[in-house]
Amino acid sequence: MSERNSAPDFLKIKNAMRHFQTPEGSLVKALDGINLTIAQSEFITLLGPSGCGKTTLLNIIAGFERLDSGKILLDNSPLLELPAHKRPVNTVFQSYALFPHLNIGDNVGYGLDIHGVAKQERNKRVAEALEMVGLQGVEKRRPTQLSGGQQQRVALARAIVNRPKMLLLDEPLSALDRNLRMKMQIELKNLQAELGICFLFVTHDQEEALTMSDRIVVLNGGKVEQVGTPDEIYHRPASRFVSEFIGESNIFSGTVSRCENGLALVNADGSEIVCQSQQLRVGQPVSLLLRPEHFQLVAGSPASGTSSQAMIQARLQQSVFIGRDHQLHCQMANGQPISALIRSAMAAVQPGQAIELHYDPAAVHVIPAAAQQSADEEAA
Amino acid sequence: MKSFSRQQKQLVLLLAPATLFLGIFFIGPLLIMAVYSFLEPGLYGGVEWNFYHWNYGRVLGWADGFYEEFDLVYLEILARSAGLALATTLLTLLVCYPAAFWISRMSTRGKALCLFLITLPFFSSMIIRLYAWILILRDSGFANQILDALGLISEPLGLMYSSTAVVIGMIYIFVPFMFLPLYSSVEKIDGKLIQASQDLGAAPLTTFRKVILPLTLPGVIAGSVLVFIPSLGNFVVPSMLGGAKVVMIGNLVEQQFLYARNWPFGATLSMLMIVSMLVIVSFYLFKVMKNQPQS
Known part of the structure; x- marks a missing residue:
């Protein structure tokens, strides 16, 4: 879909460091020297146990948290200098974070309204985005009138309607039941192929990571344990941690x-x-x-x-x-x-x-x- | 015989105490006041049981020209009271909104402490706290002393017995009434919604206008109504900090009942105050609801 060549170094993260102070006063390394390069139309998953730094990294790319040191380049321009609202990325939140005071149409159209897209164009794009996620004609409804799965799709539509350079997904499927989750996994993968933009997906569910990703980044304790295709990660784990975290293993x-x-x-x-x-x-x-x-x-x-x-x-x-x-x-x-x-x-x-x-x-x-x-x- | 469902019986039982209480102690006096406002004042206090509309005439512009005289001053006082109450409401809102945000982001312990501090003034008498304000605001008071010491003023500002003093006093008295409802709606806002708004390209001010304000609107409405209504009828603050210079409608009513002993006219002024409150508050609610057709 993209006419440009898929740049292999679309997002570059260089030596990203982030520390947190715990209430007890000790220092926790949330990100401990992360280096990562992500291609332009890649489905990439950050996988790791809770506390491994995957959500921190996502929040830093989105602009909700800052980095202590390190650099991030998106499409060859520095990303960290931009405030969150000026970054060409959009996020799908774990809790969906739909605006409860707006109807579905206004939720999806929120970003377009902010950017002053003309009404006709705006309504067309909202309808297209909703159609893409398999929800037609729900513009007038309220978020609370939809099921969890439907809200999930609205959150997705609200993000992709802005045509971001990169989509960040923070454990978006974790609240869905198993059958719906498996269905959404396939749909997300198809949507990513259709849009041709980079999806950065965060999860602690290794099965989900294996199903959807082009490449998986396994994080542990703020460090990258391994970067590889699902096949490499599963069959040729680079460390004991990876082999034990992914699938069942006899070591x-x-x-x-x-x-x-x-x-x-x-x-x-x-x-x-x-x-x-x-x-x-x-x-x-x-x-x-x-x-x-x-x-x-x-x-x-x-x-x-x-x-x-x-x-x-x-x-x-x-x-x-x-x-x-x-x-x-x-x-x-x-x-x-x-x-x-x-x-x-x-x-x-x-x-x-x-x-x-x-x-x-x-x-x-x-x-x-x-x-x-x-x-x-x-x-x- | 018609039989009532269990639910209906429960409803009646649950609502009976409140209905009885309000019926006896609120609706009753209100009706008495409404009736009194149309009676003739007795020569030495009390009332004569004759229909008498000149009470309203004195304020609204008709008079018999013999016993009762039309005087614009009553409407002026009513308008000034409404203005001061409005100013108080707006300023309290300005004080409380940032504070509510700041406190809602504190740790659990910090929140509890701040909420306690906000309600702390209730622990002592309002009269004593207003005397403290006199010590602060009077010409030889702390405020003038500090400003003088800093070289900002060369002579006292003359804060006491002015509208400024009254508004300061009322803001002080009514801050908790604004803060608590505001805080409860601010605290409920999901931080992710603010992040989502930023993420979708909204600058901080746009996020405030499009997400934060609409979501905290119930608190803003509740707080404004809770501050506006009692401050419009307040007579303690203006009589202590405003003196004879700043008479508010509450003081006027007090004077009519206690000193002039003209109960019907006091009742009339009260009725007019209630009506103007209703008009202003419903206009406000109507305006606010129209901009928020949802929820």
Whole structure:
């Protein structure tokens, strides 16, 4: 839709720092040296637990909060010098923040009225924006007469009607029920593609982030843990924090005991895990990630041939039916719990039974050590 | 026999005490006053039971030219009272609006403390507090001393016994009546709405006009009415701080009842005051509501 080339460095955040003073007098780093570059027509998600700084960053871009130090450039011009009402960005608030004293038409037309858009043009654009979010002919109603989902759409229409260069969304779906939320996720993604503008979406819901984003920025303690596509974030997490925060994970920590033919054998507290890696050296401490869906179940039978090493012996503790799959909660010989997702048809095992969980060594992800160390420091 | 629903019975029971109280102690006296205003004043106080419209004639422009004389001074006093009450209302609003905002952003403890401080004057007698104002405002008072010491004035301002003193006193007395309703509506404003307005391009003044003012309007209306009505009829403040120079309608009514012993004329002045209050307040409400067709 955009005729210009999608600039890869549309929004540049350089070394953003923000501290807060807690009532007890200690200093909290809400943003601790954030560097980020966002492209012009990207759907980008800031993901992290509460207190990670994602909403602070959004508020700073919107102009509701200031930065202690650092720079932000939007479309090559400094953003921080502008007051909130002069910034070419619009926000969709978590609580929607619709004006209760105005009807829907006046809510959506608020920005256009401020900018003195002629009445005819204004009404046309309001109707278009409402149509875009799937709400026609509600201009005369009051916000309180609409359902939560409808109010959400009005808030969206009120923001996009101004044709911002960038749309900021602050956990906009968190108040909706699950079905509506999933529907809105798809609609938001489509709307973003249609408008061709950058959506900066803040959420603590990793599923939401994976569904919608072009790229995800995982934040923790005011720092960027990882920036990547949903696929990269899920399959190749850069740190232990990311692998544990996104999806379910089984993490094995140990030292490399043997390397051959591009395979490395890791001794993790008594059990051996095989992974495909050229970089690992014998004696090196590592953490390995295996997602629950990477396991295949072989019940009790003796291991056969080549795959004999790429498996984990465990005892089934509990098997939970969750639809298409069964979730198996098992325990390894060394006591470490392990979770596996097995097709229901294949999961005919009883609790207490010894099982073998087979995996492909190529599916094992080696969590980079440096990032892991810093994550451990954070946790300590 | 018609039977009443449970709800209707409850309604009657709940409303009975208030209805009885207001009926006996408010509507009754009001009716007595309305009737008295059309009676002939007795020679030594009290009333003669004859229909007598000259009371109104004295104020509004007809007179028998023998016992009762038309005098424009009553209408002047009524107009001046309305003017002073209006000034008091506007100035109290100006004082309270920023304060309400400032306090609504404080911590819970700060809010509680400030609300307590606002209501603190109620703990002592109004008369004593007005005497304190005399100490401040008189020619040898604190205000003049300070201004003199700062070299801003060379002779006393003559604040006492002027309209200024009366308005200052009334602002002081009526600030809590404006502040409390205003504060309750200011505090309810969701900060996100102000952010949303900024976000959509509104400069601070536009945000105030288009979002903050309409949302706090119920508080502004309630506060203005609560200040305007009692300040129009107030007679304590003008008699203490205005002296004989600033007579307000309340003082005039007081004089008629207590000193001139002309009850019918006092009743007439009261009725005229009530009518002008009703006219001004309904005009105000009508104006305000017309600009806010919603809610």
